[in-house]
Amino acid sequence: MIKKKAMLIDITLCVGCNACQVVCKEENGLMEGEEQRLSATAYTALNEYDGTYVRRMCQHCDDPTCVSVCPVGAFTKTAAGPVLYDENKCIGCRYCMQACPFQVPRYEWDSTYPRVQKCKFCAGRLERGLQPACAEACPTGATKFGDRDELIKEAYERLQAEPEKYVQKIYGLEEVGGTSILYISSVPFEQLGFKTTMSKVALPTLTWNALSKIPSVVAVGGVFLYGVWWITNRRTEVQQLERKLKEMEEGSNGQGTLN
Ligand code: SF4
Ligand code: SF4
Ligand code: SF4
Structure with a gap:
């Protein structure tokens, strides 16, 4: 059985070097240059909150809303974790952009043949037994790749080892049914731009329950x-x-x- 992969982002370890964005752009052949927000040419971006840096990227939800709303199956969730996009199937309806609870997918508005763009979890590298480029490049271990179960265990151990340092929460463990990107932090998540009142139930369950009526x-x-x-x-x-x-x-x- 394929083990579900994940990345643990320890916000306390991030020094804001931006190596994750630089190497991501190289890996994916995206336009060079530092970007502060997610875009069609930035699959990951850093937000700063009084000296605390937070990486933004696709959360690779366990049960993704983008997959469930796409009418032509352009988005798929793989067993290992990555949520992938097939530009050949996409009809450009952009339902995924509206449905994503984290406002992740971006559109190539300036292109003649626009595509939806977002982090691919370096699926090609994972298939070759490598870790995502951003995890490999991170000099402090703030972004760590591994089996989701193992990373959750490690995150709990870090929280328990230093309870005065960490907020006692793993963001992504339960949000919208769980995600492949997990965060731990010393600053309350709501002060770092995270939505903290999200459903613990996967959103596709809710949307299809409503639509089936x-x-x-x-x-x-x-x-x-x-x-x-x-x-x-x-x-x-x-x-x-x-x-x-x-x-x-x-x-x-x-x-x-x-x-
Ligand atoms: S974060 Fe958004 S784009 Fe990424 S898998 Fe979840 S619903 Fe899809
Ligand atoms: S997993 Fe790969 S595609 Fe996603 S942000 Fe990291 S380097 Fe970019
Ligand atoms: S490479 Fe690591 S330390 Fe540098 S900004 Fe990205 S997550 Fe933070």
């Missing part, structure tokens, strides 16, 4: 979204054909080819 909404919505997907894809095909015809015209003297 109005099945016509699901049926009509599904047909409508399939229509949007069909139109979007047809439009893309037409645009590609038009571009190729234009290239043929420009390459006059019979040099252009329609391949």
Whole structure:
């Protein structure tokens, strides 16, 4: 059985060096340059609160709302933990962006063929037996990768070893049914921009319980979204054909080819 992976972020150990963001951009071929907020080119970003640094990134929820609301299955939750996105399936409805309880997914608004962007938990590296690039790069151990069960145990041990230092809570243990990114802190989480009144139940359970009471909404919505997907894809095909015809015209003297 595949063991569920996680990252434990010990906020007390983070020195704000930003190595996690730098290496993440390298690993994912994203535009260079320091960014203070999550964006289509920043899968992780640091927020500072009076000298305390907090990494933001996709939480890789155990039962993700983005997966449950996506009408075409562009988001999937893998057994090891990463929540992945398939740009070839995406129809650009951006339901995931509205549904995510942590406001994580970002959209490539400036792109001709926009995609949703967010942390991939370095799924390719995990498959090769490596840890995520950000965990490997972190010089202080503030970001630690491992088996989720083991990291939860370790987090409890740290809280118990220094009760005067740590807030007695592991953020992500129960929030929205549990997440793969876990935090411990010496500053109350609500003072660091964390939502602390979130449901302990996975949100898809709640949304589908509500939707199941109005099945016509699901049926009509599904047909409508399939229509949007069909139109979007047809439009893309037409645009590609038009571009190729234009290239043929420009390459006059019979040099252009329609391949
Ligand atoms: S944090 Fe948001 S984008 Fe990430 S898995 Fe959870 S619901 Fe999806
Ligand atoms: S897990 Fe990988 S993709 Fe996610 S923030 Fe870390 S380096 Fe970036
Ligand atoms: S690399 Fe580690 S210490 Fe540096 S900002 Fe990221 S989490 Fe903090």
